[in-house]
Amino acid sequence: MTTFAELLLNGVSLGSVYALIALGFVVIFKATEVVNFAHASLLLAGGYVTAVLHDDIGFWPALLVGVAGAALVGAAIEFLVMRRYRGRDHSVLAIVTIGVDILLVTELTRRIGTDVLAVGDPWGDAVLTIGSVTIAQTRVAALIAAGLLITAFLLVFRHTSWGVAMRAAAESAETAALMGVRLGRVSLGAWAVAGGLAAVAALFLTVFPTPGLERSTSLAAMKAFPAAILGGLDSTTGALVGGLTVGITESLATGYQSDLTFLGRGLGDLAPYLVMIVILLVRPAGLFGTKELARV
């Protein structure tokens, strides 16, 4: 039973990191309807800046600069690339982000080289022990951060005009412009926010239990795909629930893999996708996503 509790807790804590990554996806999708494949490189950029700077200016300032830096990179992608596209097809823009990702990841991995960069976080490898179950303090921090950020965004989307402007712009650029929405600003803002979120997520991806930032850190962004989808691509709540679902599924599938050998070993990565498929069969727009309209 404690094993189960420990795996569950571990899943929740892992899931909170995924939720943060998924939130970044969701923000961009909400504002622009683009599936952002460059999110991985934003992660890497944010983590890199934090990791490089923490020795000189201390952890918290470095994190702040990291968030700002990634936000800047996000904004730059929007300003230099996304904005230049004159067509309307969102899948085309998704392909553009693949190109951007290749560029950025190549540059960042070149800079990171073979290093494993520590980010100098204050939590170290300290753990919290609850009964017989332990959880890393970093993960508690991640859980709190994810909870706070997602709640904050939920409120912002619901109660400020920014959220309305974002959704309006995503649905119809022309009509949104007619409402006085400054399209450039909205998508620039979304990309910047997604960048900042990626930097926060990168922090939690590179602290204890993982040794630090290195070139393949960005691959974790892949896990956020099923998270974002099964929650519903345009839902902040969905990002949280999706992230946690993926985290828990992965943790349980890994922890009990010895009991599941008939399915082959190493189910941890596959299981979230299977859960996602099942959920999509029942709810084609994810758990919290906006349902497709069906009227003429």
Added chain:
Amino acid sequence: MGGAALAVRDLVAGYGPVSALRDVSIDVPEGSVVTVLGGNGAGKSTLLRAISRTLSFHGGAVTGGTMTLGGRPFDGRRADRAVAAGVSQVPEGRQVFARMTVEDNLRAGALGASGPRTAKAAALRRVHELFPVLAERSRQQAGLLSGGEQQMLAVGRALMASPRLLLLDEPSLGLAPLMAARIGDTIREINGQGTSVLLVEQNAALALRLATHAYVLEVGEVTLAGPAAELAASDEVRRRYLGVVDETAADDASRATEARPVLSRWEDSR
């Protein structure tokens, strides 16, 4: 809030190689209602898009002419500037944000408005008064509304911005007669509060009743202009835009059928 006079001079606009407007000049005096009549493809929507700066979204562009709003040059390049200057448009074909709720659509309408919170609340109350169904359905996705309800939403949304110049592209499209009349009253009322209105409407009878001035646009050019009452009396306008009287309609219809090739039934030869 008060209205603003719009003066369009020698406007030339088109979509790539397609020219849609040629040297169009139109005046909307402060606090007036001006209507533009014209057949399909005459360029009415293009004119409104040119004013609200949304031509680029259709692959079109203004290539000549000048505009002034309230006496000041009005050649800003972006749609949001136009909105900030007090121009608000009901676009052709409703264009409600289908996946957003009715409530959020109305909030979106107020995005460009600079007024205080209370002004927005008041605008919302008025819209709800005007179209009670929008209050009833405030949590429904706009795309699920009926056609006419969507049209009401589109008009209500434009009113949320408390504009100085209101551009209406076929506001009565798909509205039941009763509701079309109510839109007419609303336009009159808004105008009464000082907003200038530029109205494009297929329901020419309604439009001419509301307007002080009218223009007839044909294939991109202004062919007739003058006080609305005068135009309403002209034969040309009566025949083409007001429709003939009912008795001849049936003849007309049958004459037309005789004139055109009759469609034979399809006999599947297999």
Added chain:
Amino acid sequence: MTAVPALEVRGLTVRFAGLTALDAVDFTVAPGTVHAVIGPNGAGKSTCFNVLSGVYRAASGSVRLGTDELTGLPPHSIAGLGVARTFQNLALPPTATVADSLLLGRHRLTRAGFVAAGLRLPSAVREERRHRERVREIAEFVGLKDELDRPAGSLPYGAQKLAELARALCMEPELLLLDEPVAGMTADERRRTAAVIAGVRDSLGISIVLVEHDMGVVMRLADTVTVLDFGRRIADGTPAAVQNDPAVVRAYLGEDAEEAS
């Protein structure tokens, strides 16, 4: 000339979350007539069409076309029975040419599948040729012959509405559902479109159900009229009778209706 079946709608009820869009609606469309359905906005007219064409499921009630029960059938099966419709909001792919859109209307009448089309089997080629011929005839009939090769999106609104009508005609329907066919047209164009619709009834002898807010057109074309309000039928009868029904005037036309059209 095979007999066109009658359409019988009985006790049709449609509910959406917390809203009864159609409430036990009855009406009958006699073969070969134009039957108008009118009513205020949100009365349930389009919803009724959506049920007739299979887009929505009815909560209860029945819709019979001749001997076929339509409720419960998916849209494509209903189309297969010869029910065609146009849409209140255009549903015409903007980049496809008019010719292609019309050919799409022939979908139910043609057979070529992936293999036949891919290999260009003689049967597919022959079929394509025959149906293009017919598409041309229909385009000529509605007056779109010269627009066949243009992308539908570049046509003026009125022409697009006509293209939709032509596409529906291309299905060689036995029952044609028209949702606000003249909305957005000038008086002139309305007249012409009304003439086309009358021509369809006369030369093809099919039944037409017409939803329209333009009372002039309704009066001119309809043989019978059903009036809906809040999903209920409030009147049913000849155009003249309905127009003078006080309930209809109150709910729909307003006192000065004449002027509005």
Added chain:
Amino acid sequence: SSKATGGDGSGEAGAGGVKTGDGVTDKTIPIGALTDRTGVYATLGKSVTQAQQLYVKQTNAAGGICGRKLSLTVRDHGYDPQKAVAAYTELEPKVLGFAQFIGSPFVASVDQRIRSDKALVIPQAWSADLLGNPYVRVIGSTYDLETINAIDFLMKEKGLKKGDKLGHVYFEGDYGENAVAGSRHMAKKSGLTVVEQKIKPTDNDMSAQVVALKKAGVKAVVISAGPRQAASLVGVAAASGLEVPVIGNNSAYAPQLLATQAGPALEKMYYVSTPSLPIGGDAEGPRKLAKDYAKAYPKDALDNGVVAGWTATDAFAQALKRACKAKDLTREGVGKALLTMDDYDSGFGAQTFSDPDAPTSTESVIIRPDKGAKGGSSVVREAGTAEEAKDFTPGKD
């Protein structure tokens, strides 16, 4: 047509009466390197390639081999099979052999062609699956042997005993699965139970695995994964009270880890089984290489990839020298020369090339992370072969 067959010069006598062909001219001996600088094995690829470039530079500076300069043509395939096969196809007609080929699946995919092309290939992968092709020569012990030696160390020196449970966390793919073959063999021979945990290179957080291992009650853990996974595993195990020795394969350690949070835990409970002496060793070979490499690439870390790259090139060069003596610098000549190398030692351990089907060594050195030592590790047990490894045929478990 330019492709029409004519004399291709193969087997003709060149300068000094040496038979040449396969791209070898009187001036140069071209060697290929199929590396990964932009994919998942980029870390390894960088070190190996730089060491090889350094070797070639030094050799050429010293006059080259057989009166000819070595020239190394590097192609980065980014761990993409299509690019890897394309790069092989491109270079094969131009080079005498390959001193580097990263990615054993890719080596496997051109296996047939290597047999007919007869070019010597030294892969930087130590999977037993690569054995059996006379032209593909794995230098050092294979992963399975390395694992057997590692478990032997655990049993002899870390208190693991018969009947105990042994955790094994391994990568999906050639490396991990070959290593697991070693621990299965060991389990059979020594009465252990292996608790397997398969992971993917994208898994960076080993918490769930540690929970599972804890639940199973393992007494020691082998990890056949990347450095990150090892660091995470050791860190989590230490923090959550699974205090058992952990030993990794050669690829499961990088000195850069010592600077991270996991550093102290690694120093406390982590060991690594490696086929060669660490670059930080005191012997003359390692010392010189460490010095030269640090001079040539001051920014880059010294890791085992450097040793692997250096050793591979050196072995190739030794074979060339012998082939030169035999006046046959063709592929066949090099192949024959290689078989005579049964006493080769580059300074990082002895290798025997006389059996084309066997790895060149069955020995492993056990090292441990050591902040103080150059190269970040120090030797805990000298090169040796476990008893159980002796009757073990790699790849035939």
Added chain:
Amino acid sequence: MSDTSGTTVVAGEGTPPAKTVRAVRPPGPRLYLWIAGCVLLLALPFYLDRFWLQAGLFAMAAGIGAIGINMLTGSTGQLSMGHAFFLAVGAYGYCAFAGDGGDGLTGLGLPTVVAAVLAVALAGLAGGLFSPIAGRLRGAYLGIATLALIFIGQHVLFNAHDLTGGFNGRDVPPLNVLGFSFDDSELVIAAVPFGSAEKLWYAGLVLLAGCAFFARGVLRGRPGRAMNVIRDHRIAAGVMGVPVARYRAAVFVLSSMYAGLAGVLLALVFQRTVPDYFGMVLSLEYLAMIVIGGLGSVAGAVIGAAFVSLLPQVLTRYSDALPLVAESGTGGVAPGEAARYLYGAAVVAVVLFLPGGLIRLVTRRGTPSKHPQKPTPGTPGPSGEER
């Protein structure tokens, strides 16, 4: 003639999915261009070395797969990021059907042509099994749902050792048509030794041409029109009599079969299949191909496939000569990295500056306005509805 050749790399004619009625062209310079192009393609094996032939073959296989995914994504509006899975099914299916079990892996030992056909059918079957999802989901949701296929595929490829050979993959039996074997056994034609690459070149050409021919027919015919309307207006499609879910599933199956065939050809070129190849990157590359080439067009798919699959190889081959490349150890840009930069930049640039894809460079036909004059209100338009 113009219809029968799929070697659209040199095609001068646009492939609008929507057919326009066109007068019969007089044979002009275009015809000669066509003939010259065909002769060139047929003559290449006599001049190019194996590297280039192999690169060309990769491009041909990619072309076949891209045509398939373009029918799905470009013409029907169904995003798929799981195409690599169907490539894998084709490749491994062929091995399993044709293999003789000599390597200890499951093999039925069927004649290779039969095996190839069965492998394609198997890929179609796999697509069919996915149809409950393919028929229901749309846009990004379907895209990411299909990503699951990649992970399932990889899991099976690595774990079903008896069938797939695990991480090391399995050997591909050479194709053998009526006794003529497409292997490395040398055959000398006009003094040029013909190895597998040279022989397969012609097989590849024939297959690609056939696939392009078939796809064009489908897209210009009745099914193509139905597919387009499903993309543009799903509800209208149903009302017009198109069984939407069935069509979506059918196109999914068809495009899986194209992918399966591409997989078979790839396997034959590789001579060995390895699981690492069939990952997500490959799927994304196929998407990039059709976007770069031109959505919805057969010729576009082929051009995009050539671009995406050749560019990295060319860049890698000439990486030493690329600008910016620095000496190893200086911390500068390594050749491989320079190649990646250029590749990424090329993808971004092509998509941004040629919004209709590379096909726009080739075709000079008037560009119909992409923008509906009156987008359908209420119901989300093409962009809104399909994503």
